[in-house]
Amino acid sequence: MLESIKAKVDAVLIQAVIAAALSFAHLHDLAAAAGQTGWKAWAYPVSVDLLMVAAWRRLRSGTAKASGWCWFLIALAASLGANVATAGLLDLDSPPAWLRILVAGWPALAFLGGTLLAHTPAPVVEEPSPEPDPAPIEDPVAPEPEPQPEVQPEPEPPAKALAPAPEPEIIPALPPAAPAPAVPVALVEHARKIAAEHRARTGFVIDTDTLRTRLGVPAPMAAAIAAQLT
Secondary structure, eight states: OHHHHHHHHHHHHHHHHHHHHHHHHHHHHHHHHTTOOTHHHHHHHHHHHHHHHHHHHHHHHTSSHHHHHHHHHHHHHHHHHHHHIIIIISOTTSOOHHHHHHHHHHHHHHHHHHHHHHHSOOOOOOOOOOOOOOOOOOOOOOOOOOOOOOOOOOOOOOOOOOOOOOOOOOOOOOOOOOOOOOOOHHHHHHHHHHHHHHHHHHSSOOOHHHHHHHHTOOHHHHHHHHHHHO
16 A cells, blocks of 8 residues: 555656656747846746746645635746647747736746735634643532611500509408406306207207307307317
8 A cells, every 4th residue: 555655656756857847948948038048047847847846835724714825826837828828829039028028027027926825924823722620620619698687676565654553452350359248157057068069960060140049149159069079
């Protein structure tokens, strides 16, 4: 495979050398026929080929393609015109005046094209700025609770004027109780018998009123007797 590629490249190079040599010779012959003798006739083909190479490099660079195509076509027309002119279409022994004018004006045109192609600044391609490193992913932290606004206590309504407290009712003091009357022992014994007989008959303890009736004594004395019976 490498041998086939090498053979193909060699064939292309040989073809290019042959085409360049023929084009170079045609340009030399045309310049000599137009009155450019000596070293000047040899400088014309060099000028045309160099302009074509400079234009081709500008096209390959990818910048200012319009200028590159313009000067490439001019150099191609000069080379192709020389090849066609030397094929017998023009009488090189007595060339026309316009051919002499074109050949004499070519150096200035080639100098202008070469200068523009060599010194036209190519547009600056801005390099993309490096992307910043992604920020490290932090563990999610629970957001702190927002402080609640303090609730101001509503002012208490002014206390209503309290009505004056009623004066305490003055309860008249009771007169001291009269001392219990003295009860004779014999009366107490008699009362015991009546109380026992009443309980045996009714099954209940005799009350003070019944005892007072049975004895026929006043109520204070009956109460004093009943207290001694319990």
